[in-house]
Amino acid sequence: MHSSYSIIDFFYYRAFDVPDDDAAFERVASHLMPEGGSRTWNNAIMELGGVACGKKPRCDEAGCPWREWCHAYQSGDFTAPDVPTQPSFEGSRRQFRGRIVRLLGEHDELELDTLGHRIRVDYTPDGEYGREWLRSLLSDLSEDGLVQIEKGNDQITARLQ
Numbered sequence: 001m002h003s004s005y006s007i008i009d010f011f012y013y014r015a016f017d018v019p020d021d022d023a024a025f026e027r028v029a030s031h032l033m034p035e036g037g038s039r040t041w042n043n044a045i046m047e048l049g050g051v052a053c054g055k056k057p058r059c060d061e062a063g064c065p066w067r068e069w070c071h072a073y074q075s076g077d078f079t080a081p082d083v084p085t086q087p088s089f090e091g092s093r094r095q096f097r098g099r100i101v102r103l104l105g106e107h108d109e110l111e112l113d114t115l116g117h118r119i120r121v122d123y124t125p126d127g128e129y130g131r132e133w134l135r136s137l138l139s140d141l142s143e144d145g146l147v148q149i150e151k152g153n154d155q156i157t158a159r160l161q
């Protein structure tokens with residue numbers, strides 16, 4: 001167990017999936033720390049933690065710049081040390097946004113329905129969780145500058161920006 005948790009720990013835990021133990025946190029912290037830039041680095045993480053990645057992460061609301069790489073954002077598991085239960089607020093929408101970003105990171109581009117079927121088993125093009133739902137997630141991601149949407153003849157494709 002880790003003895004006391006700070007905002008920096010929340011970030012490492014969520015962003016890099018660092019296990020909850022002192023030695024692991026220290027290893028990751030020293031690995032990531034830019035040489036001679038520890039103050040700047042710590043200040044940046046404190047700032048990120050204060051604005052976006054506190055006990056209740058505000059990934060989309062705060063426009064967190066780490067979303068494209070963040071383990072928690074992509075897995076939908078935002079639990080962190082000292083925060084034992086999965087927060088329910090905004091959870092589902094954010095989770096699916098994370099899945100889209102992760103999948104698009106693995107492909108050059110994906111067509112709308114292919115993407116839909118890959119991110120949820122109950123995707124049905126004309127259903128409640130179908131094209132309309134997916135297009136609204138994609139258009140939020142596009143407004144946030146994470147995803148680019150292309151409309152061809154009869155086809156919509158998405159790719160990371």
Ligand code: SF4
Nearest residue numbers: 052053059064070073
């Ligand atoms: S995307 Fe969310 S969970 Fe990940 S670092 Fe940003 S605020 Fe934290």
